Amino acid sequence: MAEKDVILEFLASKSAVKSKFYFKDFSDLFPEKGPREVKKVLTQLVKDEVLEFWSSGSTTMYGLKGAGKQSHTEGED
Amino acid sequence: MAKHATPMLDELEKGPWPSFVSDIKQEAAHRAANPNGLDYQIPAEAPEDLLGVLELSYEEKETHWKHGGIVGVFGYGGGVIGRYCDQPEKFPGVAHFHTVRVAQPAGKYYSTKFLRDLCDLWDLRGSGITNMHGSTGDIVLLGTQTPQLEELFYELTHKMNVDLGGSGSNLRTPAACLGQSRCEYACYNTQDMCYQLTMDYQDELHRPAFPYKFKFKFDGCPNGCVCAMARSDFAVVGTWKDDIKIDQEQVKAYAAGELKPNAGAHAGRDWGKFDLQAEVVDRCPGHCMKWDGAKLSIDTKHCVRCMHCINTMPRALHIGDERGASILVGAKAPVVDGAQMGSLLIPFIDCSAPYDDVKEVIEKIWDWWMEEGKNRERVGETMKRLSFQKLLEVTDTEAAPYHIVQPRTNPYIFFKEEEVPGGWERDIKQFRERHQR
Known part of the structure; x- marks a missing residue:
């Protein structure tokens, strides 16, 4: 399975519980690949407008474009 | 209204x-x-x-x-x-x-x-x-x-030829003091290094893949005008290897009150006559200075580059000629752990363009931290969790006394067997020839 599909399958499997994910959640999907390789796949998915970045200002996460809430209130996760 | x-x-x-x-x-x-x-x-x-x-x-x-x-x-x-x-x-x-x-x-x-x-x-x-x-x-x-x-x-x-800065789990906008553009203490070109590293690490600035934020700061000298060693994960602080240059005639002029100490910065109040012994020599944290009334001498091996003597008598003392920078890693404000200052990793590194030596250290740290760092963990916290010794290993840095924070009370640098001549193994027969049971 292509890396892109692994990522999308992972996101689909979690869609009921979570909409935003740390970079590490994705690098854990590819234990044989280094973080920089995983970053390339994610960056391409962002360029393709499949994924989008979400940030609290201090931490950045990735999610499917348009999924989940946009704004965040402290302690409301 | x-x-x-x-x-x-x-x-x-x-x-x-x-x-x-x-x-x-x-x-x-x-x-x-x-x-x-x-x-x-x-x-x-x-x-x-x-x-x-x-x-x-x-x-x-x-x-x-x-x-x-x-x-x-x-x-x-x-x-x-x-x-x-x-x-x-x-x-x-x-x-x-x-x-x-x-x-x-x-x-x-x-x-x-x-x-x-x-x-x-x-x-x-x-x-x-x-x-x-x-x-x-x-x-x-x-x-x-x-x-x-x-x-x-x-x-x-x-x-306007300007870009967005950093936020989130990115490399944050690098910052530098004004360096050699105006300051005679700058030991390297802070502005150029800041600019070059900003350009070279665009991907890290704009496309987040770090566990948390990462900050570079570039101070030209230990006066630390951008407070790199307190505020950045990776601090590059200018320093020099050789002797502080001394102009003995100008030292005498300060001692005689002909030149104002600190370039007149404290002239708003009468602090009395400038006392070179009390205000400079006795305040040296390395106790490396002597003043005999005619000659000032500095024992360079005990100088800790605090800058106090140079700041006080800028016309008499000047930074050395063999210039570069020290690298300190891991400063941060509290979040996961409490606030911490940077730890000295490399005491002296060449800082000439294109800054390959500095970039090599940065990239080794990133490779390690991106693999091992937990979510929302600054590199200073990863260092504390996995040990400073691990940081030495991943940056190919040989352990040295200046890496020890508290000798004897917390000796956290351990040698590996391959680092010890002869290894751990001993010949018990030979041992018993020298030691009775």
């Missing part, structure tokens, strides 16, 4: 200090008058509503801001911090009030044209309120709405 009554904020206008409340009121009045006839792209009352929501927070002692969401322009994972007000009906001007970070020029040199253009752009597409500068050093543009972001980005990058 003001849109919202702000009696508590008004208190902050009293006293001799500059007041952000006065500044925001000034901008509110300016936007209401609109002397340039701008077609404001976000509500004109944004500054008034900003004061209103702050007054409400003071009354209720809780925030009315939410944060998060959109993080920049297309393809960028940072540079914009989404802000939303949770009382949008009361304060429609700040219902969406995103922060934009813009990379400051190295050393913060501006032309007045740039500043005017920036303010004109922000009056049109934002609240008109800025913070010059944020803690990390960026130009901070406070308050705009989502549809303005791409427009703003285009104007900044295409017309």
Whole structure:
């Protein structure tokens, strides 16, 4: 399975519980690949407008474009 | 008349200090008058509503801001911090009030044209309120709405030749002191290194893949005008290897009171006659100075580069000629763990362009931290969790006494068998020939 599909399958499997994910959640999907390789796949998915970045200002996460809430209130996760 | 009554904020206008409340009121009045006839792209009352929501927070002692969401322009994972007000009906001007970070020029040199253009752009597409500068050093543009972001980005990058700064789990906007442009103490070209590393690490600045934020800062000397060793994960602090250069005639001139100490910086009050022995020699933390009334001498091997003597007598003493920088890693403010200062990793590194030696260390640290760092863990916390020795290993740095924080009480540097001549194994027969059972 292509890396892109692994990522999308992972996101689909979690869609009921979570909409935003740390970079590490994705690098854990590819234990044989280094973080920089995983970053390339994610960056391409962002360029393709499949994924989008979400940030609290201090931490950045990735999610499917348009999924989940946009704004965040402290302690409301 | 003001849109919202702000009696508590008004208190902050009293006293001799500059007041952000006065500044925001000034901008509110300016936007209401609109002397340039701008077609404001976000509500004109944004500054008034900003004061209103702050007054409400003071009354209720809780925030009315939410944060998060959109993080920049297309393809960028940072540079914009989404802000939303949770009382949008009361304060429609700040219902969406995103922060934009813009990379400051190295050393913060501006032309007045740039500043005017920036303010004109922000009056049109934002609240008109800025913070010059944020803690990390960026130009901070406070308050705009989502549809303005791409427009703003285009104007900044295409017309003003400047880029968004860092936010989120990114490399943050690097910052440098003004270095050799104005300062005789600068041991390397801080502005150039800052600029080069900013350009070389664009991917790390704009596309987040770190466990958390990562900051570079570049100080030209140990005076630390950008406080690199306290505020950055990776601090490059200028230093020198050889002797401090001494002009004995000028030393005598200071001692005789012909030259003002600290270049006259403390001349506002009579501190009495300058006492070279008490004010310089006795204050040397390395106890490496001697003054016999005619000659000043410095024992370089005990000099800790504190800069006190050079700062006090700048015409008599000067940094050495063999210049480079020290690298300290892991400074941070509290989040996961408490605040910590940087730990000295490399005492002296060459700092000539294109800075390959420095970049090699940076990239080794990133490779390790990206693999091993936990979510929201700064590299200083990864160091503490996995040991400083691990950092030495991943950066191919040989352990040395200056890596030990507290000798004997916490000897956390251990040798490996391959590092010890002869290894661990011993011949028990030979041992018993020398030692009875």
